[in-house]
Amino acid sequence: MVDGELLEVLKGCEEVLRDRLSRSSSAESFLTDFKDLVESMLSARPTSSNSTEWSGEYYAAVVEELRALGLHRLHDVDTDFEEVTLQIIDAGSRRHLLPITIPRPGELRHLTVRMDLPGRTGPAKIPVSRTGGRLGLAEVVQAFEKTLEEFQPLWDQLDDLDVNTWIVEPDQPRRSHTYRRIALGNNLYLQIDIDPTSPLAPPAYKFLGADRAAAKCRETARKNIGAWDATNLLRKNIESLLEMTLPSRPMTDASQRSALGSHxxxxxxxxxxxxxxxxxxxxxxxxxxxxxxxxxxxxxxxxxxxxxxxxxxxxxxxxxxxxxxxxxxxxxxxxxxxxxxxxxxxxx
Amino acid sequence: MSNLSTKRLTKELAELQKKPPGGVTLESADNLSQWVVKVEGAKDTLYQNEVFWLRFTFPSNYPLESPEVVFVRNIPIHPHIYSNGHICLSILYDHWSPALTISSVCLSILSMLSSCTNKERPPDDSRYVAHAAKSPKQTNWAFHDDTV
The missing domain is CATH 3.30.40.10 (Zinc/RING finger domain, C3HC4 (zinc finger))
Structure with missing residues (x-):
């Protein structure tokens, strides 16, 4: 290290240095003190003063935006502060998690948001130009909440099916899943795919299982499809369609579901x-x-x-x-x- | 080897390495079709302080079909164990079920050893060994003794 540099590092602590010098009992103890001082000054010195100051402001602004949203909406922040996950409760008391990638300072071009919604494939990139230089988290949340509204009728029907019938697929339904495979008993399954825009209308359906039983159900459904009542619950309509009560999940499976961990x-x-x-x-x-x-x-x-x-x-x-x-x-x-x-x- | 057995054997292998039942240690598993398991004779039995090795050979349709299980290296003297290592135990043949595992098979064999009261070879040992096929699974076993 050249003298000029050392002087630069120690700038502002001349007083301390003089004080230490006068108190030191030996050259050795002064050198130890001196070394500690230089080290602490070096570690306190910003590695690149420009960008640090700038990103400090940047992250303070991000935190401020989060605070403005309400901290109850903050579900998780990763250790590198690269992703925050917001939680949004919709009108039907359903909780939605919204992971948002925080751009690095100086790379603020768009926000990457992963929305678990029907019809979405892959994360959405929202250009920051629309958000006035800030992350614009409030705008993102607002837009997301508006979209959630659209799907309330769909999720009401799906939740009702998930609770009251025996769904074999998807294994763990996500909000984006609009299909369900429902067990009808005797190795027979009904697979439905619901149109998210009109969840009460007859869904696309097919029967899976032993030929004879499936054919019989298909026949029954064809006979009753005309009586579909789009003001009634989807589940009730399916039951009328098939002239049967949809079986609920067997007890053993339900108790295993509540069991913890790997079991x-x-x-x-x-x-x-x-x-x-x-x-x-x-x-x-x-x-x-x-x-x-x-x-x-x-x-x-x-x-x-x-x-x-x-x-x-x-x-x-x-x-x-x-x-x-x-x-x-x-x-x-x-x-x-x-x-x-x-x-x-x-x-x- | 089919996916059916691969997945299941991988899980059984992990389980056996992680928490093996008492007296049972996995000695080698170079691949998923043949393993050697070390079993130690239980305390206070006729096989106390004796160590044996079981060789498991898995068919491609395991667990629909039972594994071939034979003693190797050191063959215990037991009325149901032939001197060529073949074991007369119904669960290895007619009474096999996919509910059984390598661990449970080892424990059954250990319990068979533990309940032995008289160390001797099967009465028909020399005749059987002279004519037996290489795999005990090709033998037409008659299970006449359910007590041991």
Missing amino acids: EMEGKECGICYSRQLPIDLGGDIDGEVNGSGAVPDQVCRNGSCGKLFHHRCLYEWLRSVPATRVVFGAWHGSCPYCSAVITTTKP
């Missing part, structure tokens, strides 16, 4: 292959629908204290490999691999 996942996995989604090379060779790859376990042991779940394909392959399994009118009757209770399945 929750364990309970949802197939008791044979130990996976949640059916491996690719096993499914999809027959009709690619119910037994397709990615299918979740939907066969459940009816013994209340067992309640193990299996993939349709895995259970069928297992029962088929056991000589004691009986086949009666296309239904395979055998015993649960876990509890030996009678379990029945069909050819997937």
